Amino acid sequence: MVGSEVTKRSKENTPYKMVVAKAWREAAFKSKLLLNANAALTEALGAVPAGVTVRVVESSDEIGYFVLPLQPTGELTEENTTGAAGFYLDKPGGDQEFMTSCIWCEFCIKVVMKAWRDPVFKAMLLTDPRAALIAAGGVIREGEIVKVVENTSKLVHLILPARPQGELSDEDLEEVVAGLDTCWLESPHLPTLETWGATAWRSRGT
Numbered sequence: 247m248v249g250s251e252v253t254k255r256s257k258e259n260t261p262y263k264m265v266v267a268k269a270w271r272e273a274a275f276k277s278k279l280l281l282n283a284n285a286a287l288t289e290a291l292g293a294v295p296a297g298v299t300v301r302v303v304e305s306s307d308e309i310g311y312f313v314l315p316l317q318p319t320g321e322l323t324e325e326n327t328t329g330a331a332g333f334y335l336d337k338p339g340g341d342q343e344f345m346t347s348c349i350w351c352e353f354c355i356k357v358v359m360k361a362w363r364d365p366v367f368k369a370m371l372l373t374d375p376r377a378a379l380i381a382a383g384g385v386i387r388e389g390e391i392v393k394v395v396e397n398t399s400k401l402v403h404l405i406l407p408a409r410p411q412g413e414l415s416d417e418d419l420e421e422v423v424a425g426l427d428t429c430w431l432e433s434p435h436l437p438t439l440e441t442w443g444a445t446a447w448r449s450r451g452t
Contacts, residue, residue: 252350261335262345262348266406268290279302280304291335295402303395310390310430312395313347316398332346367382375393376392379392
């Protein structure tokens with residue numbers, strides 16, 4: 247199925263996890279990331295977003311963000327679908343590195359594909375995202391607000407997940423981020439150590 251590589255690539259994406267870890271650890275960096283993402287990403291990764299402005303939105307206990315990528319031109323392939331799920335960073339020396347917009351799950355990819363193919367559903371997703379996601383089979387917690395941000399050729403979005411609840415040392419946060427592999431739509435629960443980085447956290451015996 248086209249799009250299956252997106253979930254795998256997002257869960258293994260080192261630049262995304264590095265930025266999330268730094269934002270969770272450092273309040274000053276998080277503020278800069280939310281105000282001027284391009285500058286913050288360049289500071290954290292030593293690489294500049296390639297030809298786009300990045301806008302960071304932060305999920306919370308009450309608000310979940312959904313990114314609607316720009317539809318690739320032509321036939322949908324694994325390569326261009328995966329590329330649409332994030333953006334590229336220009337690294338020193340001329341190399342590029344991919345950075346995902348978020349942790350993607352199979353459900354989210356199906357919603358994106360449906361929006362790309364069905365203008366009526368896309369309009370519903372943009373105007374009433376909660377109803378659209380539920381209609382597509384999603385589980386949304388009662389009272390949770392869903393917001394959709396749509397990418398363009400010049401503007402892309404990056405979702406900063408809600409920081410897990412509780413007191414965590416820098417080492418703990420690093421391990422939680424290392425195991426970050428769950429999209430918020432995969433679980434109707436509040437972000438906790440069990441839903442963000444659960445595998446890494448359990449490995450510590452906590």
